[in-house]
Amino acid sequence: MSHSSALRTTAPSAPTATTQASSAAVASPAGGTAAQNAVGSVRFEKVAKVYQSSAGPVYALHDISLEIPAGSIFGIIGRSGAGKSSLLRTINRLEKPTSGRVVVDGIDIGQLNERDLVALRRRIGMIFQHFNLLSAKTVYDNVALPLKVAGASAAQIDQRVKELLALVGLQDKHNTYPSRLSGGQKQRVGIARALATAPEILLCDEATSALDPETTQSILQLLRDINRRLGITVILITHEMSVIREIADRVLVLEKGSIAELDEVWKVFGAPRHEATKALLAPLQHGLPDDLQQRLQTTQPSAAVAHEQIVQLSYTGEASLEPDFVRIAHAFPARTRLVHGGVDRIQGHAHGRLLLAVPGTASLPEFSTLTQGPQAIAHQIEVIGYVTDALHTA
Numbered sequence: 001m002s003h004s005s006a007l008r009t010t011a012p013s014a015p016t017a018t019t020q021a022s023s024a025a026v027a028s029p030a031g032g033t034a035a036q037n038a039v040g041s042v043r044f045e046k047v048a049k050v051y052q053s054s055a056g057p058v059y060a061l062h063d064i065s066l067e068i069p070a071g072s073i074f075g076i077i078g079r080s081g082a083g084k085s086s087l088l089r090t091i092n093r094l095e096k097p098t099s100g101r102v103v104v105d106g107i108d109i110g111q112l113n114e115r116d117l118v119a120l121r122r123r124i125g126m127i128f129q130h131f132n133l134l135s136a137k138t139v140y141d142n143v144a145l146p147l148k149v150a151g152a153s154a155a156q157i158d159q160r161v162k163e164l165l166a167l168v169g170l171q172d173k174h175n176t177y178p179s180r181l182s183g184g185q186k187q188r189v190g191i192a193r194a195l196a197t198a199p200e201i202l203l204c205d206e207a208t209s210a211l212d213p214e215t216t217q218s219i220l221q222l223l224r225d226i227n228r229r230l231g232i233t234v235i236l237i238t239h240e241m242s243v244i245r246e247i248a249d250r251v252l253v254l255e256k257g258s259i260a261e262l263d264e265v266w267k268v269f270g271a272p273r274h275e276a277t278k279a280l281l282a283p284l285q286h287g288l289p290d291d292l293q294q295r296l297q298t299t300q301p302s303a304a305v306a307h308e309q310i311v312q313l314s315y316t317g318e319a320s321l322e323p324d325f326v327r328i329a330h331a332f333p334a335r336t337r338l339v340h341g342g343v344d345r346i347q348g349h350a351h352g353r354l355l356l357a358v359p360g361t362a363s364l365p366e367f368s369t370l371t372q373g374p375q376a377i378a379h380q381i382e383v384i385g386y387v388t389d390a391l392h393t394a
């Protein structure tokens with residue numbers, strides 16, 4: 001498929017803005033190279049946001065400095081009120097920072113006049129949790145609207161809307177009204193509309209939060225496709241950690257308006273460091289099964305009491321280490337059983353944990369030699385407790 005070049009170049013409003021951005025990027029006053037300022041990059045420089053409310057000032061963002069590379073998929077997570085929406089909305093200047101700069105493609109967007117701001121917003125599409133479609137207009141007209149506003153001709157609009165509806169898989173819904181569409185279809189219309197002016201950045205504000213898991217998967221697939229085929233930078237905020245795990249390259253964890261963590265997703269999800277991250281990721285952890293949880297003791301029973309030692313092997317994705325069951329079996333004594341666990345893959349890195357039940361009287365291997373160097377079978381190994389009676393005879 002070669003929608004890519006067509007969809008990025010045929011929007012009537014985009015060429016001027018994109019050309020401006022590219023030339024400004026090459027001649028960046030900050031001295032950055034053209035590659036650093038590639039189309040679709042965002043840089044926050046010491047961004048702060050303070051809202052004035054009747055109850056006094058609300059410090060929503062403090063000292064945010066980071067860079068989102070062009071063409072990447074960037075996730076923003078954080079507890080409710082952490083500042084995610086505030087940060088996202090500074091990118092198209094729906095919110096103006098109280099201090100600091102937001103630089104899009106090498107241009108400080110705080111300096112733009114009204115006309116340039118309109119042009120900027122055409123280069124930055126946005127989709128929403130509740131789709132924000134016009135219910136009195138057909139699918140076709142919803143997608144056509146930004147093109148009409150941008151002054152495109154009827155022929156340009158027709159060609160572009162057809163391309164976009166084909167891209168999002170709604171070529172047979174031109175004349176349908178939003179009320180007749182499923183949630184996933186509505187979001188596809190939202191995406192087509194957001195792409196109408198050939199943006200270089202797509203902001204996604206909880207875009208899958210109102211969708212069921214299967215529809216979420218199909219929308220994520222579409223977003224990934226759009227990112228890869230059109231080279232559009234995708235920046236998303238979500239409370240669904242599985243969405244970040246599924247499609248983001250890098251993730252920012254915000255806590256009380258500050259950066260708690262910022263790194264590649266497999267690193268943050270494999271070994272979360274900040275309390276806020278650990279709390280957010282807790283639902284993704286495979287909890288202990290109830291029967292094991294209830295019977296787990298923290299002190300080891302005496303040798304006279306039949307029991308098992310529960311050993312946890314953790315995988316954080318580092319150094320491409322994978323669970324190798326032959327080596328695990330060799331490292332542990334006879335009659336060791338695999339009782340629980342799971343391994344996910346994030347960006348090609350194995351991530352998860354396995355729980356082994358080792359006979360209580362057997363001596364355990366030296367964990368330090370099994371977690372380092374070429375002999376490593378896991379990133380971390382620890383005894384998490386003991387159970388009397390073998391689990392499988394309970």
Ligand SMILES: Nc1ncnc2c1ncn2[C@@H]1O[C@H](COP(=O)(O)OP(=O)(O)OP(=O)(O)O)[C@@H](O)[C@H]1O
Pocket residue numbers: 051052053058059060078079080081082083084085086087
């Ligand atoms: N217009 C506003 N006026 C006053 N306070 C605001 C305004 N918008 C946001 N806030 C406050 O700023 C802080 C950050 O809000 P923001 O919406 O950015 O957080 P969030 O992480 O997106 O939260 P959520 O996940 O609940 O949507 C919160 O304390 C919020 O109450």
